[in-house]
Amino acid sequence: MNSLKMKKNMIHVLVVEDDQETASYIVKGLKECGHNADHAADGREGLLMADSTEYQVIIADRMLPKVDGVTMTRTLRGSGNRTPILMLSALGDVDDRVAGLKAGADDYLVKPFAFSELQARIEALVRRAEPESPDTVLTVSDLEMDLLKREVRRNDQKIDLQPREFRLLEYLMRHSGQVVTRTMLLEKVWDYHFDPQTNVIDVHISRLRGKIDKEFDVSLLHTVRGAGYMLSEPD
Amino acid sequence: MSQINPFKSSLVRITIAYVLLFGLSVSIILGLIYWSTIVYTTNQTDENISAEIQALSSVYAQKGYSGLAATLSERVRQQRPGDSTLYLLTDHNFEPLFGNISGWPKVAYDKDGWLDFRLDDLLDENGGEFSARARTFEVENRFNLLVGEGMKDLRNLRELVTQALIWSLLVTVVLGLLMGYMMRSTLRSRLTAINSISREIMKGDFRQRITTKGSGDEFDELGDNLNIMLERIENGVEGVRRVSDNIAHDLKTPLARMKNKVEELHRKFDIDSPEHKALDNIVAEADGLLATFNALLRIARIEYSEKRKEFGSVEVDALLEDLLELYEPLTEEKNQRLNVLTIEPVTVLADRDMLFQALANLIDNAIKYTPADGQIEISLIDADAGAYLEIADNGPGIPAEEYDNVVQRFYRIDESRTTPGSGLGLALVSAVLRVHQMQLTFEDNNPGLRVRVGLPKLVQKKGSAAKT
Numbered sequence: 001m002n003s004l005k006m007k008k009n010m011i012h013v014l015v016v017e018d019d020q021e022t023a024s025y026i027v028k029g030l031k032e033c034g035h036n037a038d039h040a041a042d043g044r045e046g047l048l049m050a051d052s053t054e055y056q057v058i059i060a061d062r063m064l065p066k067v068d069g070v071t072m073t074r075t076l077r078g079s080g081n082r083t084p085i086l087m088l089s090a091l092g093d094v095d096d097r098v099a100g101l102k103a104g105a106d107d108y109l110v111k112p113f114a115f116s117e118l119q120a121r122i123e124a125l126v127r128r129a130e131p132e133s134p135d136t137v138l139t140v141s142d143l144e145m146d147l148l149k150r151e152v153r154r155n156d157q158k159i160d161l162q163p164r165e166f167r168l169l170e171y172l173m174r175h176s177g178q179v180v181t182r183t184m185l186l187e188k189v190w191d192y193h194f195d196p197q198t199n200v201i202d203v204h205i206s207r208l209r210g211k212i213d214k215e216f217d218v219s220l221l222h223t224v225r226g227a228g229y230m231l232s233e234p235d
Numbered sequence: 236m237s238q239i240n241p242f243k244s245s246l247v248r249i250t251i252a253y254v255l256l257f258g259l260s261v262s263i264i265l266g267l268i269y270w271s272t273i274v275y276t277t278n279q280t281d282e283n284i285s286a287e288i289q290a291l292s293s294v295y296a297q298k299g300y301s302g303l304a305a306t307l308s309e310r311v312r313q314q315r316p317g318d319s320t321l322y323l324l325t326d327h328n329f330e331p332l333f334g335n336i337s338g339w340p341k342v343a344y345d346k347d348g349w350l351d352f353r354l355d356d357l358l359d360e361n362g363g364e365f366s367a368r369a370r371t372f373e374v375e376n377r378f379n380l381l382v383g384e385g386m387k388d389l390r391n392l393r394e395l396v397t398q399a400l401i402w403s404l405l406v407t408v409v410l411g412l413l414m415g416y417m418m419r420s421t422l423r424s425r426l427t428a429i430n431s432i433s434r435e436i437m438k439g440d441f442r443q444r445i446t447t448k449g450s451g452d453e454f455d456e457l458g459d460n461l462n463i464m465l466e467r468i469e470n471g472v473e474g475v476r477r478v479s480d481n482i483a484h485d486l487k488t489p490l491a492r493m494k495n496k497v498e499e500l501h502r503k504f505d506i507d508s509p510e511h512k513a514l515d516n517i518v519a520e521a522d523g524l525l526a527t528f529n530a531l532l533r534i535a536r537i538e539y540s541e542k543r544k545e546f547g548s549v550e551v552d553a554l555l556e557d558l559l560e561l562y563e564p565l566t567e568e569k570n571q572r573l574n575v576l577t578i579e580p581v582t583v584l585a586d587r588d589m590l591f592q593a594l595a596n597l598i599d600n601a602i603k604y605t606p607a608d609g610q611i612e613i614s615l616i617d618a619d620a621g622a623y624l625e626i627a628d629n630g631p632g633i634p635a636e637e638y639d640n641v642v643q644r645f646y647r648i649d650e651s652r653t654t655p656g657s658g659l660g661l662a663l664v665s666a667v668l669r670v671h672q673m674q675l676t677f678e679d680n681n682p683g684l685r686v687r688v689g690l691p692k693l694v695q696k697k698g699s700a701a702k703t
Contacts, residue, residue: 032502
């Protein structure tokens with residue numbers, strides 16, 4: 001996997017999951033990606049571990065023995081713990097998601113999920129937890145985005161983008177070097193939680209690619225097979 | 236209730252039948268009273284007359300003509316006003332000699348020897364029009380004697396009874412109608428309560444129950460029985476939901492684990508190796524299966540959800556613009572024309588993501604089934620009769636007899652079996668629109684399909700204030 005080969009800071013993750021199988025799948029996967037993961041089997045243990053160690057991301061299952069995921073999140077937020085929390089659940093309904101997010105979770109992922117989806121979201125969460133750059137200009141290689149003038153240039157050549165293409169590129173640039181999944185794009189760029197029957201996102205990506213990559217020697221926007229897309233500096 | 240034609244309402248029919256039956260029984264009772272009174276009075280009169288004739292004939296036998304005349308004059312003199320016994324003594328030529336009527340009645344005897352005649356002309360005093368009944372007897376070929384009774388009392392009685400009959404009938408009808416009306420409104424209010432609860436339940440709220448008064452009457456019994464039935468249905472529905480959740484847990488989870496393991500394995504092989512490609516296919520298959528599971532569970536959850544309380548106001552026009560913007564490149568890729576005819580502002584009460592999903596499925600279908608170079612027309616119209624969204628394509632369309640079937644789970648028209656899809660897309664649309672109480676209708680677009688989504692508008696404070 002492309003993202004595996006990326007040199008990246010190690011992320012310290014706490015996985016709170018009662019299902020042994022799922023937990024070991026997540027922990028093993030994270031370790032393979034070069035991250036560090038601890039496991040808690042129930043909500044109470046999760047709370048104790050989150051209090052004693054500083055994690056960069058907490059992955060919490062919604063249904064947990066002793067203290068459930070939503071309560072655990074609320075408790076952590078109540079005690080001032082701001083660690084990004086990704087909630088996992090077999091329930092994909094909108095109100096379940098809303099309940100999770102209201103309690104203070106930062107993202108919500110419905111089971112079953114592709115590991116690449118989880119990985120992409122964890123990395124996005126860590127990036128978001130870092131203080132948002134006050135930059136008004138985003139840069140990836142020779143691609144430049146001026147957020148104030150709402151202008152995009154590559155190699156000093158002005159590129160005209162539709163408003164949505166601009167938002168799409170902005171999101172990709174803010175997460176440059178990270179895999180961004182199609183679902184993440186739908187949720188974050190289009191702001192709809194839904195399941196498209198066809199890969200509508202691919203068409204939008206290929207349009208964007210036509211504008212920012214086509215006439216240049218080096219491609220910046222890559223497709224990560226089985227996962228999503230990544231905008232990154234050329235090697 | 237109120238929309239029922241009054242001639243079809245069984246309560247109206249019951250009321251009418253009730254009034255008729257009651258009226259009929261009152262008439263029969265009064266008729267019987269009338270009849271027996273008349274018969275009794277007539278018999279009484281006949282007996283009196285016969286007795287009088289007996290008495291007078293014996294007076295004649297003992298005292299002769301003078302005695303008879305004296306007795307007769309005594310009788311007539313002693314008559315009090317109101318007494319109506321008639322006497323007439325004539326010679327053998329029926330020329331009146333003595334009596335209180337002026338002439339012999341010119342009528343024939345009936346078979347029992349009685350004379351029934353009108354008294355108007357024969358009476359000196361005023362008395363109006365009434366009839367009389369008399370018996371005669373011949374005294375030794377020299378005289379004829381008539382003894383009768385004026386039927387004034389009988390006439391009065393007849394008038395009295397007739398009036399009583401009319402009034403009782405009137406009172407019966409009025410009371411009957413009143414009672415019928417009261418009965419109808421009582422029944423109606425009980426039935427309306429049951430009907431309105433039934434309608435709520437039809438909308439999917441199985442937790443509604445019919446309130447009973449606790450008086451143990453027939454309606455309480457009906458309500459209790461319906462409630463027990465609802466309890467059973469709710470348990471059934473709850474059972475379906477539980478089974479769905481169990482499917483989610485018991486089948487989805489191991490499937491997901493299997494997929495995870497395949498993915499793990501997948502990562503161990505080189506991207507270009509045949510094993511990697513084979514595993515790719517397995518992952519894709521598993522994804523397809525999981526997607527079908529998820530769609531099924533989602534439909535089941537939506538169908539039995541009580542989400543309406545959590546709905547918010549959604550601007551369909553804005554949502555549609557987003558949707559078109561998202562799908563427009565797809566139509567361009569297929570070289571289809573996407574014509575937006577009109578988009579008028581419409582606000583509805585909805586779950587934004589659910590509605591987006593439903594409309595996305597419809598547009599996605601239009602794009603999928605419309606051939607390259609085809610045309611898709613979209614309009615969102617806020618008409619007086621109601622707002623609606625229309626998506627019309629010039630693809631192969633759906634045969635009219637399949638309209639009801641295509642919204643069933645896993646139903647696919649034969650022609651479309653080869654196109655990819657789970658057969659759940661329209662079922663999901665239908666489920667979503669049903670919880671939103673939005674109407675989904677199909678029409679022939681000649682050629683193609685015209686899908687219409689009726690949108691119940693949210694009453695807008697701003698809009699209505701401006702109009703009034």
